[in-house]
Amino acid sequence: MPNLKEVRNRITSVSSTMQITSAMKMVSAAKLKRAQDAIIQMRPYAVKLQEILQNVSSSLDTSENAYARQTNGKNVLIIALSSNRGLAGAFNANIIKKTWSLIRNEYAGHNISVLSIGKKVQDAFKRTDYNIKGTDLPTNLNELFDKLTFNNVAPVAETIMEAFANKQFDQVVIVYNQFKNAAVQAVQVEQFLPIIPTASEGKSGSVDYIFEPSKEFIVNDLIPRSLKTQFYKAMLDSLASEHGARMTAMHKATDNAKEMLKNLKISYNKARQTAITTEILEIVAGAEALNG
């Protein structure tokens, strides 16, 4: 039979843990809301940009673009997006697992570098041969998630694009958690560079636009813009997924703590009951002995 005091101590500790997890859940819910809003805010921009780009490039060969260069080169850059903090269920583990699987399977035999954004992947790859080094790419990008705005993200995307244009890498992929809903995140591997030529659906070109200054100029201006938007979207998705994953994890933790508390209460009451019974027995026995 567990000791009365022991059980009481455990009840205190479990209920304070529960308080923490439920507070964390609430915080994540609020942050999730904000991250989701940012995704919604960005959507009209991304949609319109895609629309214009499709419109302009439908009659143009974009394969000449610096960002469309298709090579058989073996230099691959994997950009892995994770969070800075843990306690988010399998959120970070999934990213790390997927990145390893990319290194070992899909890109086996390639010359791979991993650019990690977020402390958790950085910790996982810091001591491996794949950790990015000897390049002018930014290495400490963890604070990016603290203040996620387009203006902060764009320079990072630009340096990556520049490295690709300089033939430092032949392929760039992003591994991130795509946000489906608060409870579901899907690990996504997206090719960032070279750009995949958009299949023109043929329905565009119905409007005769004036292009100022020229079609080629506009396309060359729009492609980097759309790449930056794509990168920003991946970051936003990852952030929203992180908060979603943490919210779910903390919700489960709170539920488990509740369950545990219930069981502990039962054993506490049992122990209390036993203690009382024993005490009465002792008193009665003592009285009997006196009456003897």
Add this chain to the structure above:
Amino acid sequence: MKLEIITPDKKLFEGSVKSAVFPGSEGSFGLLNNHAPMIATLKAGTIELTEESNNKVSFDVKGGVVEVFKNKVTVLAE
């Protein structure tokens, strides 16, 4: 004409304007009502709008692209 300025972070402006002046890549240009469909890129500069109430508004941009279609102007700015 209706004009919208959208950035990746938020919508900066939405409303009817009388005229608009943009910092085009090849020099600044103005738009009035019933302009022909056009797509143009912008360089860093200031967008100046004159609202229906003759109220002037201006926005600084780092670059962007403008689409004009049927009296609806969409500015994707950065």
